[in-house]
Amino acid sequence: MGTQIEVDIPCDPTQIDHTGMPWTFLDEAAHPDRIVEGAIVITGDAEDPVFARVASLTERPSGTKVHLEILPGDPLEYVEAMRRSHLLIA
Amino acid sequence: MTNGEPIEGYLRAEEPPDDAVVVVRGGPIAADKIVAHASRQAREYTFRGSPMYSISVSLTVDGWDLPALLAGPLSSRSTYAVSTAGAVREAGFILLPTYDAPHYDLLLATGEYPEAERLLSLFSSAEPNSYKRRGR
Numbered sequence: 001m002g003t004q005i006e007v008d009i010p011c012d013p014t015q016i017d018h019t020g021m022p023w024t025f026l027d028e029a030a031h032p033d034r035i036v037e038g039a040i041v042i043t044g045d046a047e048d049p050v051f052a053r054v055a056s057l058t059e060r061p062s063g064t065k066v067h068l069e070i071l072p073g074d075p076l077e078y079v080e081a082m083r084r085s086h087l088l089i090a
Numbered sequence: 091m092t093n094g095e096p097i098e099g100y101l102r103a104e105e106p107p108d109d110a111v112v113v114v115r116g117g118p119i120a121a122d123k124i125v126a127h128a129s130r131q132a133r134e135y136t137f138r139g140s141p142m143y144s145i146s147v148s149l150t151v152d153g154w155d156l157p158a159l160l161a162g163p164l165s166s167r168s169t170y171a172v173s174t175a176g177a178v179r180e181a182g183f184i185l186l187p188t189y190d191a192p193h194y195d196l197l198l199a200t201g202e203y204p205e206a207e208r209l210l211s212l213f214s215s216a217e218p219n220s221y222k223r224r225g226r
Contacts, residue, residue: 012127013166014115015146017134018100018189025130045123050166061093062133070166074222 006030007049008041013070021055026064035066042075043068051075094136097195102187104151108176111150112185112196112213113159115167119216124206128198137186143201144186149175152191159192160221168222171213181212 008031011024024043029035037054044050052068059065082088124145132141148159156172164170175185184197198205 010126012115012123012130012146014148014163015127015131016189016193020190023134025133028130044166048166048168060095060134065134 005042005046005049007043007046009035009043009066009068010045011043011052011066011068013044013050013052013068017067019067021067021069022052023065023067025062026057026066029066040071041068043070049075051078094132094134094141096139097135097137097142097186097188100188102189102191104187104191106149106151106175106185106187106194108174108179110175111156112173112175112178112194113148113150113156113164114145114171114173114196114213115147115164119169119171119210119213121203121206121210124198124209125201125203128201128206131195132201137197142195143198144195145198147185147194147196148192149185149194150192151187154192157221160219163192164219165222167219169216170219171210171216173213177212178209181208183209 009029011022013022015022017023026032026035039054041052042049043052051071055067055069057064057066127145128143132143135142148163186195188195
């Protein structure tokens with residue numbers, strides 16, 4: 001039985017706004033303090049996670065809106081590349 | 091009373107034909123995801139002065155075909171499902187052309203679970219997205 005995947009901040013990568021970027025709310029993050037501009041995070045959902053860079057945090061009447069830049073590829077591809085280059089030992 | 095921003099400022103003047111393909115994102119295609127995403131949208135946007143319960147979908151309009159949608163707006167999604175604009179509207183759902191094509195908001199009246207299940211019954215079963223982006 002594997003460990004359950006926990007995304008840093010859930011989003012629907014197809015849910016965009018006028019910026020053309022997907023967005024979500026900061027208070028949905030598992031650990032909001034990790035969600036800072038420029039941070040690399042796992043988003044989407046546990047069933048279909050993706051890497052993203054936090055593009056911006058904007059105060060809105062409804063809460064802090066987080067815009068995300070979805071990064072290419074599957075998260076496991078990054079892990080494989082890191083293992084190949086010995087940046088990740090395991 | 092709502093704090094949401096009116097979506098009316100972001101609408102395109104466009105009426106999709108009944109045979110336009112409506113693509114909903116996958117991973118997974120499930121009612122609970124529809125409810126969660128519609129609720130998030132309603133927290134941020136209004137339509138006609140009320141919270142806008144909606145999900146993002148992509149349509150085969152403005153020169154976009156299905157492969158282009160799967161390799162473009164859907165490129166990070168492992169699975170997808172399709173319906174048609176005609177079937178969705180016939181069932182009483184509204185398709186709002188928002189932001190840039192091919193993006194639409196598919197409106198739900200309540201954003202609750204039974205309505206999400208009714209919406210999903212209009213779509214095909216989930217298909218793997220063979221265009222999912224595997225890196226540049």
